[in-house]
Amino acid sequence: MIDLSVELCGVTLRNPFVLASGIWGSCAGTLARAARDGAGAVTAKSCSLEPRAGHPNPTVLAWRGGLINAIGLSNPGAVAQVAILREARKRLVPLGAPLIASVFAESPADFGRVAEVVAQAEPDFIELNISCPNVESEFGRPFALEPRAAAQATAAARRVYSGRLLVKLSPNAPDIVQVARAVVDAGADGLTAVNTLGPGMIIDVHAGCPVLANVVGGISGPALLPIAVRCVYDLARAVNVPIIGTGGVGSGADAMQMIMAGATAVGVGSALYAEGSAVFRRLIDELASLMSAEGYADLSFRGCAHHV
Ligand SMILES: Cc1cc2nc3c(=O)[nH]c(=O)nc-3n(C[C@H](O)[C@H](O)[C@H](O)COP(=O)(O)O)c2cc1C
Incomplete structure (x- = not known):
C-alpha cells in the first residue's frame, strides 16, 4: 500500500498535489471539483483589495512548450472573495482538502490589508502572490525580485495574520535563495x-504582431519544469520551511522530480488547461505506480537528489 500523504505546515494532505492559483479556482464550485477529483489541497485565484478587470483579451495562448498568459490578475476584490472562500471552505471540509487563499497588492503595506480581509474566511493558509510577472507595466517590478521588498510584504501580512502564511516566489529573481531567506525571516511558514x-x-x-493583447505574458507548463525543479532544489538546501514545488508538472514523474528536489507538496496549474481537474487522478495514479516500481512505500525519499 502506497502512502501519499504529506504534512504541510502542520496540516495533513492526503496526497502532495495542490491546485495552483489562477487556472481553475475562481469559484467555490471549481475549487471543490478539483478536490473531488483528488487534489490534496486547492489554491484560490489571487485577489486584491479592490476588484480588477485584468488585461484585455486575448489573455492566454497554448504554445508547444506550455502556456503564455497575461490575465492581469482579474478578480472580484477581497470582500467578494471572502464570500467565495467561505463557500469553498464549506464544500472542502467534508472532502478533507485544505483551502489556500491567495492575495496580491500594489504595495508591501497593502499585503497586510488584503490578508486581513481574506483571513475573515478562515482559509487553512494564505499565500502571498508577490511574483506575478505580467502586471509590471502597472505595478512595477514584482516584490519577489528583491529580498527587501519581499520581506516587507511578508512582514505586513504577518503582523495581521497569525495563521499559516505561504509566500510565492519568482523564477525571475536574480537570487531566489536570498529572497526566500528574507521572507522566512519576515515570518513565512512555507514557500510556493x-x-x-x-x-x-x-x-x-x-x-505580424504579438498574440497577447498585453504583448507579453508569463510562461508556464513543460518549459518551466527544469527551472522550477532547480529553484526548489536550491531553496530546499537553504531554508527550513516546506515548499510547494510548482511549475510544469504534468506527470507523476515530474512530481517525483519536485519531491526529490525537496518539495513537500507539488503545485499543478497549466496541466489543467488541457485535461481539467481530472488531471489529479492521473497524477496520483502515475506517482503511486512509479513509487511502487522504484520500491518507495511513502514520500520519505523527499530531497534524495541532494544526497548524491
Ligand atoms: C492562466 C494562468 C493564471 C494564473 N493566475 C495566477 C494567480 O492568480 N495567482 C498566482 O499566484 N499564480 C497564478 N498563475 C501561476 C500558477 O499558479 C503557477 O505558479 C504557474 O503557472 C506555474 O505552474 P504550472 O506550470 O503548473 O502552470 C497563473 C498561471 C496561469 C497559466
Missing part, C-alpha cells in the same frame, strides 16, 4: 516555488 517565468512573447508570423 514558482510563479510563471518571463515575461515572454509569442508573435503570430502571419499577423
